[in-house]
Amino acid sequence: MNDVIDxxxxxxxxxxxxxxxxxxIAAVSLTLxxxxxxxxxxxxxxxxxxxxxxxxAYVTLFQGTPLLIQLFMAYYGLPDIxxxxxxxxxxxxxxxxxxxxxxxxxxxxxxxxxxxxxxTAARAIGMSKxxxxxxxxxxxxxRLALPAWSNEAVAMLKYTSVVFLIAVPDLMGQAKILSSRxxxxxxxxxxxxxxxxxxxxxxYLILTWIERRxxxxxxxxxxxxx
Amino acid sequence: xxxxxxxxxxxxxxxxxxxxxxxxxxxxxTTGVVIGIVLAIARVYGHPSLQVAVTVYSVIIxxxxxxxxxxxxxxxxxxxVNLSPFWAGALALGFASGAYQTxxxxxxxxxxxxxxxIAARAIGMSRxxxxxSVxxxxxxRLALPAWGNEATLVLKDSTLVFAVGVPxxxxxxxxxxxxxxxPFLAFGVALLLYLALTLITTQALRxxxxxxxxxx
Amino acid sequence: MTTPILRIEDVHKxxxxxxxxxxxxxxxxPQEVVVLVGPSGSGKSTLLRCINLLSPPTKGRIWxxxxxxxxPGVNQDRVRQRIGMVFQEFNLFTHLTALGNVMIGLTKxxxxxKNEARDLAMFELERVGLADRAHYYPAQLSGGQKQRVAIAxxxxxxxxxxxxxxxxxxxxxxxxxxxxxxxxxxASEGMTMIVVSHEMGFxxxxxxxxxxxxxGVVVEEGPxxxxxxxxxxxxxxxFLRTIEYMRQAP
Numbered sequence: 055m056n057d058v059i060d061x062x063x064x065x066x067x068x069x070x071x072x073x074x075x076x077x078x079i080a081a082v083s084l085t086l087x088x089x090x091x092x093x094x095x096x097x098x099x100x101x102x103x104x105x106x107x108x109x110x111a112y113v114t115l116f117q118g119t120p121l122l123i124q125l126f127m128a129y130y131g132l133p134d135i136x137x138x139x140x141x142x143x144x145x146x147x148x149x150x151x152x153x154x155x156x157x158x159x160x161x162x163x164x165x166x167x168x169x170x171x172x173x174t175a176a177r178a179i180g181m182s183k184x185x186x187x188x189x190x191x192x193x194x195x196x197r198l199a200l201p202a203w204s205n206e207a208v209a210m211l212k213y214t215s216v217v218f219l220i221a222v223p224d225l226m227g228q229a230k231i232l233s234s235r236x237x238x239x240x241x242x243x244x245x246x247x248x249x250x251x252x253x254x255x256x257x258y259l260i261l262t263w264i265e266r267r268x269x270x271x272x273x274x275x276x277x278x279x280x
Numbered sequence: 281x282x283x284x285x286x287x288x289x290x291x292x293x294x295x296x297x298x299x300x301x302x303x304x305x306x307x308x309x310t311t312g313v314v315i316g317i318v319l320a321i322a323r324v325y326g327h328p329s330l331q332v333a334v335t336v337y338s339v340i341i342x343x344x345x346x347x348x349x350x351x352x353x354x355x356x357x358x359x360x361v362n363l364s365p366f367w368a369g370a371l372a373l374g375f376a377s378g379a380y381q382t383x384x385x386x387x388x389x390x391x392x393x394x395x396x397x398i399a400a401r402a403i404g405m406s407r408x409x410x411x412x413s414v415x416x417x418x419x420x421r422l423a424l425p426a427w428g429n430e431a432t433l434v435l436k437d438s439t440l441v442f443a444v445g446v447p448x449x450x451x452x453x454x455x456x457x458x459x460x461x462x463p464f465l466a467f468g469v470a471l472l473l474y475l476a477l478t479l480i481t482t483q484a485l486r487x488x489x490x491x492x493x494x495x496x
Numbered sequence: 497m498t499t500p501i502l503r504i505e506d507v508h509k510x511x512x513x514x515x516x517x518x519x520x521x522x523x524x525x526p527q528e529v530v531v532l533v534g535p536s537g538s539g540k541s542t543l544l545r546c547i548n549l550l551s552p553p554t555k556g557r558i559w560x561x562x563x564x565x566x567x568p569g570v571n572q573d574r575v576r577q578r579i580g581m582v583f584q585e586f587n588l589f590t591h592l593t594a595l596g597n598v599m600i601g602l603t604k605x606x607x608x609x610k611n612e613a614r615d616l617a618m619f620e621l622e623r624v625g626l627a628d629r630a631h632y633y634p635a636q637l638s639g640g641q642k643q644r645v646a647i648a649x650x651x652x653x654x655x656x657x658x659x660x661x662x663x664x665x666x667x668x669x670x671x672x673x674x675x676x677x678x679x680x681x682x683a684s685e686g687m688t689m690i691v692v693s694h695e696m697g698f699x700x701x702x703x704x705x706x707x708x709x710x711x712g713v714v715v716e717e718g719p720x721x722x723x724x725x726x727x728x729x730x731x732x733x734x735f736l737r738t739i740e741y742m743r744q745a746p
Contacts, residue, residue, distance in 0.1 A: 118478040119471045120436040123450055127467040130457070134464035175587035175646075177550060179601040179653050180577035189604050194591045215345035219443060226348065240359070243352045247344045254343040272635020273590045 061241055065232045069249060072228030076253075079145055079214045079224060084207055086150025087157045094154060095161030100187060109158070116155035122216050124148045129220045145217040149210070156206055164199035165191060197273055204261040211253055225249060286465060290456050294469050297452035301477070304370045304438040304448060309431055311374025316381025321411060323382065324389045334382065341379035347440050349376040354444045369441030377434050384430060388423035389415060421492050428485035432478055439474075449473055499562070501526045501688050502547070502657055507556035509542050516542045517553070518712035524657070524690060529683045531699040531720075532692045534709035535735065540692040543709070544659045547690070548579040561656065577605060580650030584662040586642040588634040594621060594645045595630040598652045606653065620648040624678050640671030644678055651682075658682065660691040696740050700724060708732045 098109050116124065129144035139147065168191050176186035218227035229246045233239040323334040341349065353372035357363055363371075392415050400410035442450040449470050457466035502524040509517040516539045524530055532540045545551040547558060549565060549572045557566045565575045589597050595617050602613035621627045624644040634642055643663055650658060660679065664672040676698050683689055683702050693699065699706055700720050707717040708727075716723070716732045724740075727733045 114479075115471075115475065119474040120439040120450075122439050122442070123453075123467060123470050123474065126450065126454070127464070127471060131464040131467040134462060169587075171583065171585050171587035172589060174550060175581075175583065175589070175649075177573075178548060178576060178579075178581040178583075179649065180573050180605040181601070182573045185604060189600060190589055190591075194589075197591060212343075212345040215347050216440070226345075239355045240352060243348055243355070247348050247352065250345060250348060251340060251343045270591055271633045273633075 058241060061236065061238060062245065064236070065228075065242060065245065068228045068232060069225060069246065072223060072225035073249060073253070075222065075227075076211070076214050076224040079142070079149065079217060079222070080207075080210045082146050083149030083153055083214070084210050086146060087153030087206070087210075090150065090154035091157030091161060094158035095165065096187065096192070098158060098162045099165045100183075113155045113158060116152050117159070121148065121152050121213055122219065124152060125216060125220060141217075141220055141222050144220060145214075145222055149213060149217075152213070153206060153210060157203065160199045160202035160206070161195060164195035164202075167198060168194045194273060197268065197270060200265060200268065204258075204265065207261060208254055208257050211257060212250065215250070286460055286462055287469075290460060290462065290465050291469050293456040294449060294452045294466065294473065297447055297449040298473060298477075300366070300446060301435075301438050301448040304366065304373065304441055304446065305435045307367075307370035308373035308377055308434050308438065311371055312377030312381045312430075312434065315375065315378025316385045317416075319378070319382040320385030320389055321416075323386050325407065325411060338379045338382050341376060342383070346373065346376045346437050347443065350440055350444065365441070365445045369444045369446050370438075373434065373437060373441065377430065377437075380430055380433075381427070384423050384426045385419060387426070388419040391422050392418045424485075424489050424492060428482075428489065431485065432481055435477060435481060436474065498525055500524060500559075501528075501561055502690075503559040504543075504547070505557045505559070507543070507546055507553040507558065509539070509546055509551070510554045516712055517546065519556070520709075520712075520714055522707065522714065522717075524688060526688055527686045528704045529689045529691065529702055530705045530707060531703040532690065532707050532709060533694070533699065533735070533739070534715075538709040539712045540709055541661050544581070544661050544690065544692060547657075548576050548581055548659060550576075550581075573605075577653050578656045580653060580655030580658040582643065582646050582650055582658070582660045582663050584665050586634070586639075586646045586666070588642055588646055588649070590634050593631050593633055594626060594637065594641075594648075597634070597645055598649045601649060601653050617648075617652055620651045621645070623651065623681075624648045625674070638671060639667045640674040643667065643675045647675075647678055647682075657688045657690065660689065660693065662692050662694070664693065664695055694739055696724075696736070708735065710735070 094109050094112070097105050098113070101109070125144065125148045128139060128148045129141065132139060132144075172190050172194065173183075173186050176190040177183070181189065214224060215226045217224055218230055221227065225246060229242050233242040236242065319334045319337070322330050323338075324331075326334070350369060350372040353375060354365070354368045357368045357371070396414050396418065397410055400414040401407070405413070439448060439450045442448055442454075445451070453466040453470040457463040460466070500523045502522075504520055504522040504524075507517055507520045508515065520539070520543055522530075532543070534540055542551065546553045552572070553566060557564055559565070560575065560578065564570070565572075588594075589600065592600060595614070598617035598620050599610075599613045602608045602616055603610060606613075608616070618627060618630060621630055624647050626641060626644050626648065629637060629641060629645075634645070637645065647663075663679070664675050667675065672695065676695060679689070679691070679698070680702050691698070691703075703720045705717055706720045706723040708715045708723065708729075708731075710731060716727060716729045718727075723732065724736055727736065
């Protein structure tokens with residue numbers, strides 16, 4: 055038991071450093087995923103046919119292949135055709151584009167589940183199609199997609215764990231270095247597992263709190279009077 | 281012309297990892313199914329303390345990245361048992377998937393109408409018989425869509441065993457790119473292979489769903 | 497004879513091979529209340545959606561205040577600002593409060609400033625008797641209240657004509673009264689209204705004209721008194737009698 059505590063003391067500082075990197079990557083990638091995912095989702099539902107097809111191909115590619123291979127392609131493969139990315143850049147880009155594909159699908163499903171009458175009523179008071187999408191349909195769809203988006207946020211924390219395979223010094227990256235330094239892979243990775251459990255737990259709590267704050271009776275919540 | 285030659289060599293080399301990828305996926309899925317069904321039954325019908333244990337297992341495993349689980353189990357298994365990386369990796373992946381499948385089958389079991397169990401008991405079946413002959417068959421069919429989703433995820437996650445040295449598609453792609461100095465081609469082929477795999481799997485699952493899906 | 501506010505000339509509407517409207521011509525004068533009746537499938541709702549261009553006619557023309565709104569190049573969104581519509585299923589924006597529902601057209605379409613918009617929105621909500629529910633979400637309102645908010649939302653756009661598509665059909669019987677009362681009040685304030693409804697009491701009391709449609713054409717029209725007592729066409733008499741009978745049934 056004492057060795058474990060001893061080990062903990064030695065590795066925690068480095069692991070915390072790695073955690074910061076992990077959080078950074080998760081945050082940036084998730085944000086990138088939102089920025090790209092929103093227009094892709096809207097385009098998939100409301101865009102012209104050729105736009106829908108191109109976006110559909112993009113989604114199929116990123117959802118149909120492993121994240122790790124996408125990452126290797128971004129970091130090792132692209133330089134071959136003239137695009138050289140740094141490790142972090144490759145991580146951000148890959149995770150961002152990957153997340154965007156999934157977020158776009160959640161949004162697409164939410165957009166399609168908003169009742170048609172909403173669009174009809176919006177047009178009836180003189181809104182253009184895009185005004186209606188922006189002011190009426192999207193606000194509802196985004197709220198409908200919130201649970202799926204929350205899952206994506208939590209999942210993103212776990213997805214970042216593969217970037218150590220292109221030598222990014224995130225939580226797993228530090229763990230790899232430490233486990234060979236101290237010849238104690240099982241203990242170190244178990245500690246890392248605990249780190250992830252804590253991170254996921256905190257993220258989940260924050261998201262639940264946000265969901266409760268954004269609740270709208272009838273759309274996401276109950277129907278009690280204010 | 282040289283490009284086509286490179287493409288063929290690359291493809292041939294990588295495609296030999298295809299069988300490994302499929303095998304890893306199959307082993308992992310099977311392990312996961314067994315764990316998933318058994319634990320789901322325990323979670324829904326078992327003693328309260330058993331329910332708690334299963335819930336704890338499920339929540340904890342699902343909060344940890346799959347690669348971490350693979351690493352931990354790989355090192356644990358390697359220390360005590362003499363297993364090849366293939367088996368260590370595939371079983372580890374199955375163990376991780378088991379947690380997700382437990383949730384899937386749990387949801388499905390709970391979605392079967394309570395009246396089914398009541399009716400089964402009423403004609404004299406024991407609890408276990410009722411579960412086995414009445415509830416489980418329905419639950420399995422209800423679980424099909426969500427399970428299909430998990431199966432596709434396991435297929436894609438199977439590439440993670442590359443990190444413990446299993447010669448699956450990604451490992452082969454890496455090896456061939458070191459030789460031909462054409463990583464774009466190599467990883468491109470790897471991506472396309474997986475694309476084909478997932479598309480075929482999705483079609484197969486859709487066919488299965490159409491045949492066996494239970495609508496409530 | 498005042499100039500008509502709305503002139504519908506030989507309007508046809510088809511969906512693929514299905515012809516719903518087969519040549520409707522109708523004139524509506526300012527401040528007139530026209531009630532459209534007819535069996536389901538006769539094209540009444542379709543006609544309303546042609547008028548506000550939600551589903552423009554396949555053939556024929558419509559003039560709103562002497563402007564041909566069916567002409568090519570017409571800005572349909574702007575036309576819809578002058579025509580208000582109230583739907584059977586309310587279609588209130590679920591993510592906005594009652595006040596928000598009325599305000600959004602004012603801020604986004606009429607480009608009013610937020611304060612002005614809020615004042616006008618509260619005014620319209622008061623007009624329909626729901627000022628005290630301004631901050632409720634649609635899910636927290638009863639059916640009759642939802643429909644009244646929908647009316648306020650349409651009124652906020654300052655429409656010249658109001659279209660009502662079976663406004664009380666989705667309501668429980670005890671809630672129809674509050675909506676019909678608001679509609680009657682609107683009529684007495686001089687609003688031009690075209691109402692598709694089965695509420696014969698409303699038609700008798702408030703309508704200036706009753707138009708009977710069947711099979712995509714106008715069969716007969718006239719003042720409610722004549723239509724209900726001495727309609728010319730057999731079909732008209734049969735239909736109106738059936739509707740009245742059903743309404744009175746316990």
